[in-house]
Amino acid sequence: MSMSDDRGRSESINIINALRRGTVPASGLSRLAVGIEVEEGVISRQLGYVADGGGDLKFIKGDYGAGKTFLLARAIELAQQEGFATAHVVVSSETPFSRLRSVYQRICANLKTRDEEAAFKPVIDSFLYAIEERVLEIRGNEISDDELREETVRSIERSLAELAEGSSAFAAAVRAYYEANADEDYALAQAALGWLAGEPNVGRPFRAKAGVRGTIDETVALAFLADLVAVIRGAGYVGLVIALDEAETTQALTKASREKAYNNLRQLIDLLDRGELAHCYLLFTGTPSLFEGAKGIRSVPPLADRIGTVGDDGFRNPLQPQLALARFDAQKLEQVALRVMDIYAEAHGEVDRERVSHRFIRAQIRQLTGRFGGRVDVIPRLFLREFVDVLDKAALYPEYDPWTAYRFDPKETDMPLTDEEEAVMVVEW
Incomplete structure (x- = not known):
């Protein structure tokens, strides 16, 4: 087996291990990505512009389950492949955008490169x-x-x-x-x-x-962020990509803190537009309420003017500051499951595709969505963990028949449900 084969198998094992844990894999996301070709293209072009000396940003907008965190992770992967240093920061009550010092501290603590986890x-x-x-x-x-x-x-x-x-x-x-x-x-x-x-x-x-x-x-x-970008450039990297996840949590701050957070964001956008934060790319994720709610960005007109969308004629424009994601659907989840089977085969040996068939995948999706009010968009994390478990048992036990053995019962899983998953779960009495 060649070194490239070894690396490919190692990456496949890492992907399957992450899916078993219900987390987003650290690498190899292109092998799982379905239906985000347009979004990847937009982000790649922005990365090229930033590498050449520009500064830019993008707001990834979508409901829970639309795949915001996955796209963010994929963007980070693309950035590291292009020679950027990256930092993933979760906006929260501990790291609110109203406290730029805390945000800067998390950027430094979470700084990564393609070769260094703590960079x-x-x-x-x-x-x-x-x-x-x-x-x-x-x-x-x-x-x-x-x-x-x-x-x-x-x-x-x-x-x-x-x-x-x-x-x-x-x-x-x-x-x-x-x-x-x-x-x-x-x-x-x-x-x-x-x-x-x-x-x-x-x-x-x-x-x-x-x-x-x-x-x-x-x-x-x-100012220190600009200095950090300069050091990153001087160290041989093309720039810095900062991913700011769950920005909608800003709405839960007090009015004074919210206003300060949104003013900080406006100030950051102005720095980019004036060319004072070159070689820096900012990616935010947020639910629709961040952009449309009374406590969201529209409550600060100067900020809303800078990142608002123009018109709604049914034709999505991903080049605008907001990149709106559609909800995940059953067809996309089927395609992801088929890709996971291929990855599993490389990691652990060929899958018995008669027992774990395309028809079974569809039945498994229907069974899970039935417990979550028919909402496909909230189950990808759970589904993929359950699906890998089915693949494991099919590999371990020749007598295992997923058609008769598999049954999803949230009470029997030890993986905590997210608030969104719990909110749409159908209770069986």
Whole structure:
């Protein structure tokens, strides 16, 4: 078996393992994607524009079960394949958009690349290594360690100032991190990383040593985001993609916090439009209420004007700021199930397609949707977990007959139901 075959089988195993757990796989999403070719094309074109120096955003709009989180994960996968660093942030009461410092902190904590799951430190290190390499290329290998250090420190500040009109505090903290590592003061280096990542409890000794005050707050969070993008670019990546999931939770904030969150969003859009956040792509997901509800975006007319849709003549325009997703239907779920069978076959051996037939798949979908008010759109997660269980049992037991053995009973599953799944479940007395 070749290395590419090994990688393909490993990816297939990872996909099946994720489906068993009821989660979105970390990779290989193109193998499960059905009916989102247009959406993928739009996002891919935007990624190309951002890679060339633009800044852009997209709001993915859809009901629960429309596949927003899947499309978001697929967009992240596409971005990493194109050389972007990415960060997936769930907007919540702990990380509301009214507190930009918290959002910035989660971006840093969740920063990933194609090769690194926790990428914040590796990105900073790669940025500094690239600067050292440029200094050595210019000055030659005869340069002393002290000269290399001094020239690298000067280059850090020049690079940030040139790339992002950078804040002096960010550059000072990066410089302090570099010098602490050079001095083998790893506690100070860790404090510098924590401060750069927005951690609130970094000690006074670091701040005194670096010459910075306090912590990253609301007034500088967006400036620091631009600096972070500059560092990511300097580390060899084409830009940063930020996925902000479940933005509809903003509606649950107090009126003052909601207004602040929406004003922050408007400010972010204006930065993109003015070209002040180049090489950055923002993806938001939200239910229709975020865009249409009384506590949603339309409550702030200047923001609604920026991201509202034009007309509704029955022809969907995915190029507008809002990309509306249709609900998942039975036909799409059948296609996904057939793809899962192929993935399962690569992971664990050929599937008995006489026992687990296309006709059985349709019957299984009908059985599950019957327990959820006929709503196909709320069951994909549950269905795929149940379907993989059927495939497992068919592989393990030659006598297993899914037609007679399979029965969906939510009381017998230990996987918690989401609020949406519980809301439409049909209770049997």
